[in-house]
Amino acid sequence: MHNQSAHEISHESSVLSEYIAGTLDRDIPRDVALKTKHHILDTIAAILSGSRLRAGRLAAAYVGSFGGNPEAVVLGTSLVLPAASTALANGMAGHADETDDSHLAGRFHPGCGIVPAALAIAEHQDRSGQDLLRAVALGYDIGARTTMALGFNRPDTARHSTHSLGPAFGAAAAAAALFRFDATRVRHVLSYATQQASGVPFWQRDKEHVEKAFDFGGMGARNGVAAATMVAAGFSAVDDPFSGKHNLFTAFGENPNPSQLTDGLGSRFEIMRASIKKWCVGSPIQAVLDATVALIETNNLKAEHVRRVIITMPDDRIHIVDNRTMPDVCVQHLAALALVDGTVTFESCHDRERMNDPAVTAIRRLIELVPSAELTIATPARQAIVEIETTDGRHLRHHAKAVRGTPDNPMDGSEIEAKALDLMEPIIGSGRAAELIHNVLRLDELTKVRDLRRWLAA
Structure with missing residues:
Protein backbone atom coordinates (compact mmCIF):
# COMPACT_ATOMS: atom_id res chain seq x y z
CA MET A 1 0.00 0.00 0.00
CA LYS A 277 -16.94 8.94 42.58
CA LYS A 278 -17.94 9.01 46.21
CA TRP A 279 -21.34 7.57 45.33
CA CYS A 280 -21.63 4.50 43.05
CA VAL A 281 -24.26 6.15 40.87
CA GLY A 282 -24.42 8.10 37.61
CA SER A 283 -22.19 11.17 37.48
CA PRO A 284 -25.01 13.74 37.15
CA ILE A 285 -26.51 12.42 40.43
CA GLN A 286 -23.38 12.90 42.54
CA ALA A 287 -24.22 16.51 43.48
CA VAL A 288 -27.84 15.61 44.20
CA LEU A 289 -26.77 12.99 46.74
CA ASP A 290 -24.15 15.33 48.22
CA ALA A 291 -26.90 17.92 48.79
CA THR A 292 -29.58 15.47 49.97
CA VAL A 293 -27.34 13.75 52.51
CA ALA A 294 -26.07 17.13 53.74
CA LEU A 295 -29.67 18.18 54.44
CA ILE A 296 -30.40 14.89 56.18
CA GLU A 297 -27.34 15.12 58.41
CA THR A 298 -27.60 18.84 59.18
CA ASN A 299 -31.32 18.81 60.01
CA ASN A 300 -31.76 15.28 61.39
CA LEU A 301 -34.23 14.86 58.55
CA LYS A 302 -36.43 11.77 58.27
CA ALA A 303 -38.63 10.63 55.43
CA GLU A 304 -41.78 11.34 57.44
CA HIS A 305 -40.77 15.01 57.67
CA VAL A 306 -40.85 15.52 53.90
CA ARG A 307 -43.76 17.24 52.19
CA ARG A 308 -42.12 18.24 48.89
CA VAL A 309 -38.70 17.93 47.19
CA ILE A 310 -37.42 20.13 44.36
CA ILE A 311 -34.22 19.08 42.62
CA THR A 312 -32.61 21.55 40.23
CA MET A 313 -29.99 20.19 37.82
CA PRO A 314 -28.08 21.28 34.68
CA ASP A 315 -30.42 21.10 31.71
CA ASP A 316 -27.86 19.54 29.35
CA ARG A 317 -27.63 16.21 31.22
CA ILE A 318 -30.85 15.94 33.17
CA HIS A 319 -32.24 13.58 30.53
CA ILE A 320 -29.56 11.00 31.39
CA VAL A 321 -30.97 10.41 34.89
CA ASP A 322 -34.63 11.45 34.71
CA ASN A 323 -36.95 8.57 35.71
CA ARG A 324 -34.58 5.87 34.42
CA THR A 325 -35.41 2.19 34.88
CA MET A 326 -31.98 1.34 36.34
CA PRO A 327 -31.79 2.24 40.04
CA ASP A 328 -28.20 3.54 39.99
CA VAL A 329 -28.95 6.11 37.27
CA CYS A 330 -32.42 7.25 38.37
CA VAL A 331 -32.15 10.54 40.24
CA GLN A 332 -35.68 10.51 41.69
CA HIS A 333 -35.26 6.99 43.05
CA LEU A 334 -31.86 7.66 44.59
CA ALA A 335 -32.92 10.91 46.25
CA ALA A 336 -35.98 9.15 47.69
CA LEU A 337 -33.85 6.19 48.79
CA ALA A 338 -31.46 8.53 50.60
CA LEU A 339 -34.34 10.22 52.42
CA VAL A 340 -35.80 6.87 53.51
CA ASP A 341 -32.49 5.24 54.55
CA GLY A 342 -30.53 8.33 55.57
CA THR A 343 -27.91 7.65 52.88
CA VAL A 344 -27.26 5.27 49.98
CA THR A 345 -24.84 2.36 49.82
CA PHE A 346 -23.47 0.28 46.96
CA GLU A 347 -25.92 -2.45 47.91
CA SER A 348 -28.99 -0.25 48.23
CA CYS A 349 -28.49 1.70 45.01
CA HIS A 350 -28.16 -1.57 43.04
CA ASP A 351 -31.22 -3.20 44.60
CA ARG A 352 -33.93 -3.15 41.91
CA GLU A 353 -36.54 -4.31 44.43
CA ARG A 354 -36.15 -1.03 46.31
CA MET A 355 -37.61 0.74 43.27
CA ASN A 356 -40.92 -0.86 44.28
CA ASP A 357 -40.50 -0.25 48.02
CA PRO A 358 -43.69 1.61 49.12
CA ALA A 359 -41.71 3.86 51.45
CA VAL A 360 -39.38 4.87 48.63
CA THR A 361 -42.07 5.31 45.99
CA ALA A 362 -44.09 7.46 48.39
CA ILE A 363 -41.21 9.93 48.69
CA ARG A 364 -40.46 9.67 44.98
CA ARG A 365 -43.95 10.97 44.19
CA LEU A 366 -43.09 14.14 46.10
CA ILE A 367 -40.04 14.95 43.94
CA GLU A 368 -40.06 17.57 41.21
CA LEU A 369 -37.10 17.74 38.81
CA VAL A 370 -36.23 21.19 37.42
CA PRO A 371 -33.78 21.79 34.53
CA SER A 372 -31.53 24.82 34.84
CA ALA A 373 -29.63 26.54 32.04
CA GLU A 374 -27.74 28.52 34.69
CA LEU A 375 -26.37 25.38 36.35
CA THR A 376 -25.29 24.05 32.94
CA ILE A 377 -22.79 26.90 32.57
CA ALA A 378 -21.95 27.21 36.27
CA THR A 379 -18.41 26.56 37.52
CA PRO A 380 -17.57 24.04 38.93
CA ALA A 381 -19.72 21.88 36.67
CA ARG A 382 -22.37 19.32 37.65
CA GLN A 383 -23.85 21.38 40.45
CA ALA A 384 -27.27 20.65 41.91
CA ILE A 385 -29.71 22.32 44.28
CA VAL A 386 -32.00 20.29 46.55
CA GLU A 387 -34.88 22.04 48.32
CA ILE A 388 -37.10 20.26 50.81
CA GLU A 389 -40.36 21.54 52.29
CA THR A 390 -41.12 19.80 55.56
CA THR A 391 -44.41 18.90 57.17
CA ASP A 392 -43.75 21.42 59.96
CA GLY A 393 -43.34 24.32 57.53
CA ARG A 394 -39.56 24.56 57.14
CA HIS A 395 -37.92 25.24 53.80
CA LEU A 396 -34.51 23.55 53.62
CA ARG A 397 -32.05 24.17 50.80
CA HIS A 398 -28.57 22.96 49.93
CA HIS A 399 -26.61 23.97 46.85
CA ALA A 400 -23.90 21.39 46.12
CA LYS A 401 -21.28 23.21 44.10
CA ALA A 402 -18.06 21.21 44.23
CA VAL A 403 -18.98 17.53 44.03
CA ARG A 404 -17.09 15.25 46.41
CA GLY A 405 -14.50 13.27 44.46
CA THR A 406 -13.95 15.90 41.77
CA PRO A 407 -10.71 17.90 41.48
CA ASP A 408 -12.48 20.82 43.17
CA ASN A 409 -13.36 18.67 46.19
CA PRO A 410 -11.23 15.51 46.03
CA MET A 411 -11.54 12.48 48.26
CA ASP A 412 -8.44 11.78 50.28
CA GLY A 413 -6.47 8.57 50.05
CA SER A 414 -8.19 6.93 53.01
CA GLU A 415 -11.63 7.50 51.44
CA ILE A 416 -10.49 6.02 48.12
CA GLU A 417 -8.99 2.99 49.85
CA ALA A 418 -12.12 2.50 51.97
CA LYS A 419 -14.31 2.59 48.86
CA ALA A 420 -12.05 0.06 47.12
CA LEU A 421 -12.03 -2.26 50.13
CA ASP A 422 -15.83 -2.13 50.37
CA LEU A 423 -16.17 -3.06 46.70
CA MET A 424 -13.50 -5.77 46.57
CA GLU A 425 -13.99 -7.51 49.91
CA PRO A 426 -17.09 -9.50 48.90
CA ILE A 427 -15.27 -10.78 45.81
CA ILE A 428 -11.76 -11.65 46.99
CA GLY A 429 -12.02 -11.44 50.78
CA SER A 430 -10.81 -8.79 53.21
CA GLY A 431 -7.24 -10.05 53.50
CA ARG A 432 -6.58 -10.28 49.79
CA ALA A 433 -8.34 -6.97 49.20
Whole structure:
Protein backbone atom coordinates (compact mmCIF):
# COMPACT_ATOMS: atom_id res chain seq x y z
CA MET A 1 0.00 0.00 0.00
CA HIS A 2 1.01 3.60 -0.43
CA ASN A 3 1.94 5.42 2.77
CA GLN A 4 2.08 9.15 3.24
CA SER A 5 5.57 10.58 3.09
CA ALA A 6 7.04 12.20 6.16
CA HIS A 7 6.36 15.74 4.95
CA GLU A 8 2.62 14.95 4.68
CA ILE A 9 2.29 14.00 8.34
CA SER A 10 0.56 16.72 10.33
CA HIS A 11 2.22 18.51 13.21
CA GLU A 12 -0.33 17.03 15.63
CA SER A 13 0.30 13.45 14.50
CA SER A 14 4.04 13.90 14.62
CA VAL A 15 4.09 15.40 18.12
CA LEU A 16 1.53 12.93 19.46
CA SER A 17 3.23 9.82 18.08
CA GLU A 18 6.67 10.87 19.35
CA TYR A 19 5.20 11.59 22.77
CA ILE A 20 3.44 8.21 22.98
CA ALA A 21 6.56 6.40 21.77
CA GLY A 22 8.64 7.92 24.58
CA THR A 23 6.17 7.22 27.40
CA LEU A 24 7.96 4.42 29.22
CA ASP A 25 11.22 6.38 29.34
CA ARG A 26 9.66 9.56 30.71
CA ASP A 27 9.13 10.27 34.40
CA ILE A 28 5.80 11.63 35.58
CA PRO A 29 5.46 14.00 38.56
CA ARG A 30 4.92 12.41 41.97
CA ASP A 31 1.42 13.85 42.38
CA VAL A 32 0.45 12.51 38.96
CA ALA A 33 1.85 9.08 39.85
CA LEU A 34 -0.14 9.01 43.11
CA LYS A 35 -3.37 10.05 41.42
CA THR A 36 -2.78 7.44 38.72
CA LYS A 37 -2.42 4.77 41.41
CA HIS A 38 -5.71 5.92 42.93
CA HIS A 39 -7.51 5.69 39.59
CA ILE A 40 -6.04 2.26 38.85
CA LEU A 41 -7.16 1.09 42.30
CA ASP A 42 -10.62 2.58 41.85
CA THR A 43 -10.98 0.92 38.44
CA ILE A 44 -9.75 -2.48 39.66
CA ALA A 45 -12.32 -2.25 42.46
CA ALA A 46 -15.02 -1.39 39.92
CA ILE A 47 -14.00 -4.34 37.73
CA LEU A 48 -13.98 -6.81 40.61
CA SER A 49 -17.36 -5.68 41.94
CA GLY A 50 -18.71 -5.51 38.38
CA SER A 51 -17.54 -9.06 37.66
CA ARG A 52 -20.54 -10.22 39.70
CA LEU A 53 -23.05 -7.92 38.00
CA ARG A 54 -24.91 -8.93 34.84
CA ALA A 55 -22.67 -7.18 32.30
CA GLY A 56 -19.53 -8.54 33.93
CA ARG A 57 -20.85 -12.10 34.14
CA LEU A 58 -22.02 -12.09 30.53
CA ALA A 59 -18.74 -10.67 29.26
CA ALA A 60 -16.60 -13.21 31.13
CA ALA A 61 -18.74 -16.12 29.91
CA TYR A 62 -18.61 -14.77 26.35
CA VAL A 63 -14.84 -14.43 26.11
CA GLY A 64 -14.30 -17.63 28.09
CA SER A 65 -16.20 -19.59 25.47
CA PHE A 66 -13.53 -18.78 22.86
CA GLY A 67 -10.44 -19.62 24.92
CA GLY A 68 -7.07 -18.85 23.34
CA ASN A 69 -3.54 -18.01 24.42
CA PRO A 70 -3.22 -17.32 28.17
CA GLU A 71 -2.00 -13.71 28.06
CA ALA A 72 -3.89 -11.80 30.77
CA VAL A 73 -6.31 -12.48 33.61
CA VAL A 74 -10.05 -11.74 33.57
CA LEU A 75 -10.43 -10.11 36.97
CA GLY A 76 -12.55 -11.93 39.52
CA THR A 77 -12.35 -15.21 37.57
CA SER A 78 -9.87 -18.01 36.94
CA LEU A 79 -9.74 -17.19 33.21
CA VAL A 80 -6.43 -16.26 31.57
CA LEU A 81 -7.11 -15.36 27.95
CA PRO A 82 -5.82 -13.39 24.95
CA ALA A 83 -5.28 -9.71 25.71
CA ALA A 84 -8.11 -8.40 23.52
CA SER A 85 -10.63 -10.80 25.08
CA THR A 86 -9.47 -9.91 28.56
CA ALA A 87 -9.69 -6.18 27.83
CA LEU A 88 -13.26 -6.61 26.59
CA ALA A 89 -14.40 -8.55 29.65
CA ASN A 90 -12.64 -6.33 32.18
CA GLY A 91 -13.85 -3.20 30.40
CA MET A 92 -17.47 -4.32 30.58
CA ALA A 93 -17.10 -5.33 34.23
CA GLY A 94 -15.54 -1.94 34.95
CA HIS A 95 -18.69 -0.22 33.74
CA ALA A 96 -21.19 -2.88 34.75
CA ASP A 97 -22.68 -0.14 36.92
CA GLU A 98 -21.82 3.46 37.80
CA THR A 99 -18.93 2.84 40.21
CA ASP A 100 -16.07 3.86 37.89
CA ASP A 101 -14.36 7.21 37.43
CA SER A 102 -15.19 10.04 35.01
CA HIS A 103 -13.58 12.97 33.22
CA LEU A 104 -15.82 15.99 32.83
CA ALA A 105 -13.91 17.94 30.18
CA GLY A 106 -13.45 14.83 28.03
CA ARG A 107 -17.01 13.68 28.72
CA PHE A 108 -16.10 10.04 29.18
CA HIS A 109 -15.32 7.37 31.76
CA PRO A 110 -11.59 6.83 31.23
CA GLY A 111 -10.76 4.10 33.71
CA CYS A 112 -13.13 1.39 32.47
CA GLY A 113 -11.57 1.47 28.99
CA ILE A 114 -7.98 2.52 29.54
CA VAL A 115 -7.04 0.53 32.65
CA PRO A 116 -8.27 -2.87 31.31
CA ALA A 117 -6.35 -2.31 28.06
CA ALA A 118 -3.18 -1.26 29.88
CA LEU A 119 -3.40 -4.16 32.35
CA ALA A 120 -3.87 -6.67 29.52
CA ILE A 121 -0.90 -5.45 27.50
CA ALA A 122 1.28 -4.98 30.60
CA GLU A 123 0.71 -8.66 31.38
CA HIS A 124 1.13 -9.69 27.75
CA GLN A 125 4.43 -7.80 27.45
CA ASP A 126 5.60 -8.61 30.99
CA ARG A 127 5.92 -4.93 31.91
CA SER A 128 6.66 -3.40 35.30
CA GLY A 129 4.32 -1.52 37.57
CA GLN A 130 6.15 1.71 36.68
CA ASP A 131 5.45 1.05 33.00
CA LEU A 132 1.78 0.48 33.78
CA LEU A 133 1.56 3.76 35.71
CA ARG A 134 3.06 5.76 32.88
CA ALA A 135 0.89 4.09 30.25
CA VAL A 136 -2.33 4.67 32.18
CA ALA A 137 -1.52 8.35 32.78
CA LEU A 138 -0.81 8.62 29.04
CA GLY A 139 -4.13 6.97 28.19
CA TYR A 140 -6.05 9.60 30.17
CA ASP A 141 -4.07 12.32 28.37
CA ILE A 142 -4.81 11.00 24.88
CA GLY A 143 -8.40 9.89 25.49
CA ALA A 144 -9.44 13.24 26.93
CA ARG A 145 -7.58 15.31 24.34
CA THR A 146 -9.13 13.33 21.48
CA THR A 147 -12.71 14.03 22.50
CA MET A 148 -11.94 17.66 23.32
CA ALA A 149 -10.27 18.12 19.92
CA LEU A 150 -13.41 16.84 18.19
CA GLY A 151 -15.33 19.81 19.62
CA PHE A 152 -18.61 18.19 20.58
CA ASN A 153 -21.45 20.42 21.67
CA ARG A 154 -23.83 19.72 24.54
CA PRO A 155 -24.31 16.10 25.66
CA ASP A 156 -28.01 16.26 24.75
CA THR A 157 -27.30 17.28 21.13
CA ALA A 158 -24.08 15.38 20.30
CA ARG A 159 -24.32 13.00 17.32
CA HIS A 160 -21.49 10.74 18.48
CA SER A 161 -20.68 9.35 21.90
CA THR A 162 -17.62 10.77 23.62
CA HIS A 163 -18.05 7.94 26.13
CA SER A 164 -17.07 5.47 23.40
CA LEU A 165 -14.45 7.51 21.55
CA GLY A 166 -12.35 8.67 24.51
CA PRO A 167 -11.64 5.19 25.93
CA ALA A 168 -10.80 3.82 22.48
CA PHE A 169 -8.01 6.31 21.79
CA GLY A 170 -6.80 6.28 25.39
CA ALA A 171 -6.62 2.49 25.35
CA ALA A 172 -4.85 2.44 21.98
CA ALA A 173 -2.25 4.96 23.15
CA ALA A 174 -1.59 3.08 26.41
CA ALA A 175 -1.26 -0.23 24.55
CA ALA A 176 1.08 1.26 21.93
CA ALA A 177 3.30 2.70 24.65
CA LEU A 178 3.48 -0.64 26.47
CA PHE A 179 4.58 -2.33 23.23
CA ARG A 180 7.35 0.28 23.02
CA PHE A 181 6.43 1.09 19.43
CA ASP A 182 8.37 3.76 17.57
CA ALA A 183 6.52 6.84 16.32
CA THR A 184 5.64 5.32 12.95
CA ARG A 185 4.02 2.26 14.46
CA VAL A 186 2.25 4.45 17.03
CA ARG A 187 0.62 6.34 14.16
CA HIS A 188 -0.43 3.02 12.65
CA VAL A 189 -2.07 2.05 15.96
CA LEU A 190 -3.91 5.38 15.97
CA SER A 191 -4.98 4.70 12.39
CA TYR A 192 -6.56 1.38 13.38
CA ALA A 193 -8.11 3.06 16.40
CA THR A 194 -9.67 5.63 14.08
CA GLN A 195 -11.06 2.96 11.76
CA GLN A 196 -12.66 1.22 14.75
CA ALA A 197 -13.97 4.46 16.26
CA SER A 198 -17.68 4.24 16.98
CA GLY A 199 -20.33 5.28 19.42
CA VAL A 200 -23.88 6.59 19.07
CA PRO A 201 -25.39 8.04 22.24
CA PHE A 202 -28.48 5.85 22.29
CA TRP A 203 -26.80 4.06 25.20
CA GLN A 204 -29.05 6.33 27.24
CA ARG A 205 -31.93 3.99 26.34
CA ASP A 206 -30.21 0.88 27.73
CA LYS A 207 -32.37 -0.58 30.49
CA GLU A 208 -29.92 -3.13 31.94
CA HIS A 209 -26.43 -1.55 31.80
CA VAL A 210 -25.15 -4.28 29.46
CA GLU A 211 -24.77 -2.53 26.12
CA LYS A 212 -23.78 0.61 28.04
CA ALA A 213 -20.97 -1.39 29.67
CA PHE A 214 -19.76 -2.37 26.20
CA ASP A 215 -20.13 1.18 24.82
CA PHE A 216 -18.30 2.87 27.70
CA GLY A 217 -15.65 0.30 28.60
CA GLY A 218 -15.46 -2.99 26.77
CA MET A 219 -15.50 -1.74 23.18
CA GLY A 220 -12.79 0.88 23.63
CA ALA A 221 -10.58 -1.43 25.68
CA ARG A 222 -10.87 -4.27 23.18
CA ASN A 223 -10.43 -2.04 20.10
CA GLY A 224 -7.41 -0.26 21.54
CA VAL A 225 -5.74 -3.58 22.34
CA ALA A 226 -6.68 -4.96 18.93
CA ALA A 227 -5.14 -1.94 17.19
CA ALA A 228 -1.86 -2.39 19.04
CA THR A 229 -1.66 -6.16 18.70
CA MET A 230 -2.38 -5.96 14.97
CA VAL A 231 0.49 -3.53 14.48
CA ALA A 232 2.68 -5.76 16.64
CA ALA A 233 1.80 -8.62 14.26
CA GLY A 234 3.12 -6.60 11.33
CA PHE A 235 -0.03 -4.90 10.05
CA SER A 236 0.77 -1.72 8.11
CA ALA A 237 -1.55 1.29 8.08
CA VAL A 238 -2.09 4.88 6.98
CA ASP A 239 0.59 7.11 8.52
CA ASP A 240 -1.67 9.94 9.66
CA PRO A 241 -5.33 9.43 10.60
CA PHE A 242 -5.67 13.05 11.73
CA SER A 243 -5.09 14.87 8.43
CA GLY A 244 -5.77 14.52 4.70
CA LYS A 245 -9.04 14.71 2.78
CA HIS A 246 -10.73 12.16 5.05
CA ASN A 247 -9.65 11.86 8.66
CA LEU A 248 -10.90 11.52 12.22
CA PHE A 249 -12.00 15.14 12.36
CA THR A 250 -13.93 15.17 9.10
CA ALA A 251 -15.71 11.97 10.14
CA PHE A 252 -16.53 12.76 13.77
CA GLY A 253 -15.80 16.41 14.50
CA GLU A 254 -18.51 18.93 15.28
CA ASN A 255 -16.32 21.96 15.95
CA PRO A 256 -12.93 20.30 15.52
CA ASN A 257 -9.71 21.83 16.76
CA PRO A 258 -6.86 19.36 16.08
CA SER A 259 -4.38 21.50 18.03
CA GLN A 260 -6.07 20.34 21.25
CA LEU A 261 -4.56 16.91 20.65
CA THR A 262 -1.19 18.25 21.75
CA ASP A 263 -2.13 21.30 23.81
CA GLY A 264 -0.33 21.12 27.16
CA LEU A 265 0.96 17.62 26.43
CA GLY A 266 3.62 16.81 29.01
CA SER A 267 2.66 19.66 31.34
CA ARG A 268 -1.10 19.29 31.81
CA PHE A 269 -1.92 15.77 32.91
CA GLU A 270 -5.57 14.97 32.29
CA ILE A 271 -5.72 12.39 35.05
CA MET A 272 -5.44 15.31 37.47
CA ARG A 273 -8.78 16.54 36.10
CA ALA A 274 -10.51 13.16 36.45
CA SER A 275 -12.98 12.38 39.22
CA ILE A 276 -13.33 9.38 41.52
CA LYS A 277 -16.94 8.94 42.58
CA LYS A 278 -17.94 9.01 46.21
CA TRP A 279 -21.34 7.57 45.33
CA CYS A 280 -21.63 4.50 43.05
CA VAL A 281 -24.26 6.15 40.87
CA GLY A 282 -24.42 8.10 37.61
CA SER A 283 -22.19 11.17 37.48
CA PRO A 284 -25.01 13.74 37.15
CA ILE A 285 -26.51 12.42 40.43
CA GLN A 286 -23.38 12.90 42.54
CA ALA A 287 -24.22 16.51 43.48
CA VAL A 288 -27.84 15.61 44.20
CA LEU A 289 -26.77 12.99 46.74
CA ASP A 290 -24.15 15.33 48.22
CA ALA A 291 -26.90 17.92 48.79
CA THR A 292 -29.58 15.47 49.97
CA VAL A 293 -27.34 13.75 52.51
CA ALA A 294 -26.07 17.13 53.74
CA LEU A 295 -29.67 18.18 54.44
CA ILE A 296 -30.40 14.89 56.18
CA GLU A 297 -27.34 15.12 58.41
CA THR A 298 -27.60 18.84 59.18
CA ASN A 299 -31.32 18.81 60.01
CA ASN A 300 -31.76 15.28 61.39
CA LEU A 301 -34.23 14.86 58.55
CA LYS A 302 -36.43 11.77 58.27
CA ALA A 303 -38.63 10.63 55.43
CA GLU A 304 -41.78 11.34 57.44
CA HIS A 305 -40.77 15.01 57.67
CA VAL A 306 -40.85 15.52 53.90
CA ARG A 307 -43.76 17.24 52.19
CA ARG A 308 -42.12 18.24 48.89
CA VAL A 309 -38.70 17.93 47.19
CA ILE A 310 -37.42 20.13 44.36
CA ILE A 311 -34.22 19.08 42.62
CA THR A 312 -32.61 21.55 40.23
CA MET A 313 -29.99 20.19 37.82
CA PRO A 314 -28.08 21.28 34.68
CA ASP A 315 -30.42 21.10 31.71
CA ASP A 316 -27.86 19.54 29.35
CA ARG A 317 -27.63 16.21 31.22
CA ILE A 318 -30.85 15.94 33.17
CA HIS A 319 -32.24 13.58 30.53
CA ILE A 320 -29.56 11.00 31.39
CA VAL A 321 -30.97 10.41 34.89
CA ASP A 322 -34.63 11.45 34.71
CA ASN A 323 -36.95 8.57 35.71
CA ARG A 324 -34.58 5.87 34.42
CA THR A 325 -35.41 2.19 34.88
CA MET A 326 -31.98 1.34 36.34
CA PRO A 327 -31.79 2.24 40.04
CA ASP A 328 -28.20 3.54 39.99
CA VAL A 329 -28.95 6.11 37.27
CA CYS A 330 -32.42 7.25 38.37
CA VAL A 331 -32.15 10.54 40.24
CA GLN A 332 -35.68 10.51 41.69
CA HIS A 333 -35.26 6.99 43.05
CA LEU A 334 -31.86 7.66 44.59
CA ALA A 335 -32.92 10.91 46.25
CA ALA A 336 -35.98 9.15 47.69
CA LEU A 337 -33.85 6.19 48.79
CA ALA A 338 -31.46 8.53 50.60
CA LEU A 339 -34.34 10.22 52.42
CA VAL A 340 -35.80 6.87 53.51
CA ASP A 341 -32.49 5.24 54.55
CA GLY A 342 -30.53 8.33 55.57
CA THR A 343 -27.91 7.65 52.88
CA VAL A 344 -27.26 5.27 49.98
CA THR A 345 -24.84 2.36 49.82
CA PHE A 346 -23.47 0.28 46.96
CA GLU A 347 -25.92 -2.45 47.91
CA SER A 348 -28.99 -0.25 48.23
CA CYS A 349 -28.49 1.70 45.01
CA HIS A 350 -28.16 -1.57 43.04
CA ASP A 351 -31.22 -3.20 44.60
CA ARG A 352 -33.93 -3.15 41.91
CA GLU A 353 -36.54 -4.31 44.43
CA ARG A 354 -36.15 -1.03 46.31
CA MET A 355 -37.61 0.74 43.27
CA ASN A 356 -40.92 -0.86 44.28
CA ASP A 357 -40.50 -0.25 48.02
CA PRO A 358 -43.69 1.61 49.12
CA ALA A 359 -41.71 3.86 51.45
CA VAL A 360 -39.38 4.87 48.63
CA THR A 361 -42.07 5.31 45.99
CA ALA A 362 -44.09 7.46 48.39
CA ILE A 363 -41.21 9.93 48.69
CA ARG A 364 -40.46 9.67 44.98
CA ARG A 365 -43.95 10.97 44.19
CA LEU A 366 -43.09 14.14 46.10
CA ILE A 367 -40.04 14.95 43.94
CA GLU A 368 -40.06 17.57 41.21
CA LEU A 369 -37.10 17.74 38.81
CA VAL A 370 -36.23 21.19 37.42
CA PRO A 371 -33.78 21.79 34.53
CA SER A 372 -31.53 24.82 34.84
CA ALA A 373 -29.63 26.54 32.04
CA GLU A 374 -27.74 28.52 34.69
CA LEU A 375 -26.37 25.38 36.35
CA THR A 376 -25.29 24.05 32.94
CA ILE A 377 -22.79 26.90 32.57
CA ALA A 378 -21.95 27.21 36.27
CA THR A 379 -18.41 26.56 37.52
CA PRO A 380 -17.57 24.04 38.93
CA ALA A 381 -19.72 21.88 36.67
CA ARG A 382 -22.37 19.32 37.65
CA GLN A 383 -23.85 21.38 40.45
CA ALA A 384 -27.27 20.65 41.91
CA ILE A 385 -29.71 22.32 44.28
CA VAL A 386 -32.00 20.29 46.55
CA GLU A 387 -34.88 22.04 48.32
CA ILE A 388 -37.10 20.26 50.81
CA GLU A 389 -40.36 21.54 52.29
CA THR A 390 -41.12 19.80 55.56
CA THR A 391 -44.41 18.90 57.17
CA ASP A 392 -43.75 21.42 59.96
CA GLY A 393 -43.34 24.32 57.53
CA ARG A 394 -39.56 24.56 57.14
CA HIS A 395 -37.92 25.24 53.80
CA LEU A 396 -34.51 23.55 53.62
CA ARG A 397 -32.05 24.17 50.80
CA HIS A 398 -28.57 22.96 49.93
CA HIS A 399 -26.61 23.97 46.85
CA ALA A 400 -23.90 21.39 46.12
CA LYS A 401 -21.28 23.21 44.10
CA ALA A 402 -18.06 21.21 44.23
CA VAL A 403 -18.98 17.53 44.03
CA ARG A 404 -17.09 15.25 46.41
CA GLY A 405 -14.50 13.27 44.46
CA THR A 406 -13.95 15.90 41.77
CA PRO A 407 -10.71 17.90 41.48
CA ASP A 408 -12.48 20.82 43.17
CA ASN A 409 -13.36 18.67 46.19
CA PRO A 410 -11.23 15.51 46.03
CA MET A 411 -11.54 12.48 48.26
CA ASP A 412 -8.44 11.78 50.28
CA GLY A 413 -6.47 8.57 50.05
CA SER A 414 -8.19 6.93 53.01
CA GLU A 415 -11.63 7.50 51.44
CA ILE A 416 -10.49 6.02 48.12
CA GLU A 417 -8.99 2.99 49.85
CA ALA A 418 -12.12 2.50 51.97
CA LYS A 419 -14.31 2.59 48.86
CA ALA A 420 -12.05 0.06 47.12
CA LEU A 421 -12.03 -2.26 50.13
CA ASP A 422 -15.83 -2.13 50.37
CA LEU A 423 -16.17 -3.06 46.70
CA MET A 424 -13.50 -5.77 46.57
CA GLU A 425 -13.99 -7.51 49.91
CA PRO A 426 -17.09 -9.50 48.90
CA ILE A 427 -15.27 -10.78 45.81
CA ILE A 428 -11.76 -11.65 46.99
CA GLY A 429 -12.02 -11.44 50.78
CA SER A 430 -10.81 -8.79 53.21
CA GLY A 431 -7.24 -10.05 53.50
CA ARG A 432 -6.58 -10.28 49.79
CA ALA A 433 -8.34 -6.97 49.20
CA ALA A 434 -6.10 -5.22 51.72
CA GLU A 435 -3.01 -6.78 50.14
CA LEU A 436 -4.15 -5.74 46.67
CA ILE A 437 -4.63 -2.14 47.82
CA HIS A 438 -1.15 -2.18 49.34
CA ASN A 439 0.42 -3.47 46.13
CA VAL A 440 -1.42 -1.09 43.80
CA LEU A 441 -0.22 1.82 45.94
CA ARG A 442 3.35 0.60 45.45
CA LEU A 443 3.03 -0.14 41.74
CA ASP A 444 6.18 1.78 40.93
CA GLU A 445 8.12 -0.80 43.00
CA LEU A 446 6.70 -3.88 41.23
CA THR A 447 8.99 -5.43 38.65
CA LYS A 448 6.16 -7.40 37.04
CA VAL A 449 2.49 -6.48 36.67
CA ARG A 450 1.85 -10.23 36.38
CA ASP A 451 2.62 -10.48 40.10
CA LEU A 452 -0.79 -8.90 40.75
CA ARG A 453 -2.57 -11.97 39.36
CA ARG A 454 -2.67 -13.69 42.73
CA TRP A 455 -5.01 -10.94 43.98
CA LEU A 456 -6.89 -10.17 40.77
CA ALA A 457 -8.03 -13.71 39.95
CA ALA A 458 -10.84 -15.53 41.69
